[in-house]
Amino acid sequence: MTDAPAHRPTMGDLPLADRIARAMPVLLVPILLVLGFLAIGNPSSWLTLTVSGLAMGMMIFVMASGLTLVFGLMDVINFGHGAFISVGAFVGVSVVLGLAEWTQAPSLLLNLGVVLLAVLAAMAVTGLLGWAFERVIVKPVYGAHLKQILVTVGGLIVIEQLIHVIWGPDEIFFARPEMLKGAITFWGAALEKYRLLAVAVGLVLFVAMRMIFRRTKIGLIVRAGVENGEMVEALGYRLRLVFIGVFIAGSALAGLGGVMWGLYQEVITAGMGEEMMILVFIVVIIGGLGSVEGAFIGALLVGLLQNYIAFLEPKVALISNIGLMTAILMWRPQGMMPVVKAK
């Protein structure tokens, strides 16, 4: 009996520095919050800005999650994702405008009801549209990135123009439901009600998505599919079906994001999806293509930073997102949480 060899594995913890480096993306959000607090100095304006930054971040996350999943699962990059945002907003706002009595009634229940209906209608329409988009536009060009980009851009343009045809060429101004107007005061900070609602919806959605991914079988298949699609198919799952499901869900989420963003801005244009796509792309890139958690953190960073900078240096805010993206890509060229591909 000899002694155990000297190179016996040790079971010690990782050094502190490594653990911090691993958790760094998650830590960035609190760090940014603290930095923002120090730079702004005034607790009540900081709170207002933080809430609006979080609200913006949550809405961007809702739009970005579908895009990043679709890419992770099937290596499809959908430049037409923005079209679903616009369509969702137009459908949702049509519902809000159509149910004017409910919208103007000073009853929280009716107001939330109309928002819920708007959201459901928008998600149904964009989900269907996503299904059609996948069948008609994306399906023939699987595996060819160049063509995917070209064709989905074409799809974006066509859908955007069809919005013009259906809803007319002008932007639509409208008012939010009665009880969601205005702000509540909390510690001297004015917090807009609607933003609080947006934060809540975003949080619930993120937690729900995480639960689906971590706790359910379909979530397991999707995660496994992102990591190694061929193996999942070899095990007998029809990944194509799963993918269509994810595409539809992602489009519906984009629609939801569109409604939320439309209600936030109180004006919608056919080009809004295209504009939001810029932010969505930045978020998806800095989060790491294919990673939902990365997109969540990225969206929060973008939302918070934009609001802080807009308060501190309005001129710089225009390029703050590009700056953030540059900094993060210098630090991690693949994005913060790149998806590990077992290939």
Next chain:
Amino acid sequence: MLMRLISGDRPRSAILTVVLLAIFLGLLLAPFLFPGVRSLETAARISVFILLAASYDLLLGYTGVVSFAHTMFFGMGAYGVGLASQHMGRGFGSLIVGSLAGAALAAAFAFVIALFSLRVRAIFFAMITLAVASAVAVLVSQLSQITGGEDGFTFQIPRALGPANRMGEFMGVSITGKILNYYVIFFTSLAFFLLLLRIVNSPFGRVLQAIRENDFRAEAIGYRVVRYRTIATCISAAMAAVAGSLFALWLRYVGPETTLSFEIMLDILLMVVIGGMGTIWGAAIGATLMVLAQTYLQDLMGSAAEATLAVPMLSRLLDPDRWLLWLGVLFILSVYFFPAGIVGRLRAGR
């Protein structure tokens, strides 16, 4: 001599040769064949967009990289000439300085973007260029003290190139500075077009095509894929800036609408795809077709919309403002059914 000029890249199809010759002669003799302000305007536009589409084809068709920042580079050249002429006074010196500065800035921007995105994944490039281009467009419209904001600004070009400079008559057409200006644009565009032909038919161009076909294998043979893609990006950006300078010189005006808008980006994409990706000749045909269609088909759409006013949805679909809708449909269809474009079709049908 001729073969040397076109770098041995023959059109390889009789019809194609005829069409290209027609475009060349049409542009060369435009002021005499089609006298009139509007047709000269169209001819100048075609000259500029042929160079712009050809420079984009170097990226899209030869290197297999999709960029959405080509209008940004185009705009850099345009604003370069505009700002130089505004601040240094009218003259050929400021035109040259402005073009060079614009091209250098475009190449530098392209280099930085390429460094950040191409290193990881070619697909990043498409997204990052889209983000950067839109940020620059917003910046240009916001910094109105420098750029004139949304309105842009007009500037003066050398007197010799202005319409007031009359130099007599030739073949029944009075030769003004405007026609001289047209020839400056035409010949510059032609020179850079031939230079692009030279580039894509050089060993460097071969490597780019190898990368487009299979970047992994190209890397394995020993070519630094990132380096080649980066260089191609920079060349393409600089050429786009030159095209921008020419456009500004012709319009005597720069503004976000004419140089930076996403619509122009779509036009370029469509020109290259319809003409045929991966051949510089295709860019020439695509650009000519698109500009002609834009100038003359939109009128047709207007009258069609009026004729169908009774049918509510149809007349909205045919509204000239919905021009982009049909472009989008055409674009998708041509990517599916026509991936080699006109040139590819003509060559295959030999």
